[in-house]
Amino acid sequence: MHRREFLRSAGTVAGGTAAAGAAGSAAAAEDGDGGGGGGGQPDYGGWLSDVGNFSATEDYRGQDEVTVEVGVEGNGDYWAFGPPAMYVDTGTTVIWEWTGQGGGHNVVGENDDYSSGPSTGEAGTTFERTFDEAGIHKYYCDPHLSVGMKGAVVVGDDYPSVSAGASTPVNPEHMGVPIQAHYVGIATVLGISASLAFTFYLLKYGETPHSKGGSD
Ligand SMILES: [Cu+2]
Structure with a gap:
């Protein structure tokens, strides 16, 4: 191999590795903090952990009245609220409306501070409540509490949230990224x-006549 050719290929190898390192660092920086601004994920304190139809808190802000269906499919039958978790503005009236499915239901505040009364299975039954206080308001269906027929209304902007900082030490994804970045750098x-x-080795020994054969 000619010296100039080799230098060019050595440069390509080093350049390519450096580019990969830079890309790795950029990806690590981008992945740095989850969450983003504004409120954060509500901290339900485990209230929704056994609610089968809960996946995300739905955004119903900007409406004076919102409807929650009582008796949608979930928790093994029609034993769920739909949606089980929602964001609303302060002062919003939540109207629970019975679908008629899943037997008798009712709506009871977590601290038993309000109730729609005895459970009923009659379609079209409604119960409403206006939420003037910011925070997370939890409720349940008395006959189906044990199977996870529970819900929550997140009112306003001031509510307990899961802080991104608190979850960092136990999140393997957050711990892994900087370590990987180190490996890329090394x-x-x-x-x-x-x-x-x-390169030095080749420059020194690569093209000298002495390197071929030796004893000739
Ligand atoms: Cu129920």
């Missing part, structure tokens, strides 16, 4: 060093 340095060492 690999880059090693790659460049190896290329340089090989």
Whole structure:
């Protein structure tokens, strides 16, 4: 191999490794903090952990009245609220409307501070409540509490939220990213060093007549 050719290929190898290192660092920085601004995920304190049809808190802000269906499919039968969790503005009236499915239901505040009364299975039954206080308001259906027929209304902007900082130490994803970035950096340095060492070796011994054969 000619010297100039080799230098060009060595440069390509080192450059490529450095580019990979830079890309790794950029990805790590981008993944740095989850969550983003504004409120954060509501901290339900486990209230919704056994609610089968809960996946995300739905945004119903900007409406004076919102409807929650009582007796939608979930928790093994029509034993669920739909949706089980929602964001609303302060002062919003929530209207629970019975679908008629899943037997008798009712709506009871978590602290038993309000109730729609005895459970009923009659379609079209409604119960309403206006939420003037910001925070997370939890409720349940008395006959189906044990199977997870529960719900929550997140009112206003001031509510307990899961802070991104608190979850960092136990989140393996957050711990893994910086470590990977270190590996990429070390690999880059090693790659460049190896290329340089090989270049010096070749420059010194590569094309001298003495290197061929030896004893001739
Ligand atoms: Cu129920």
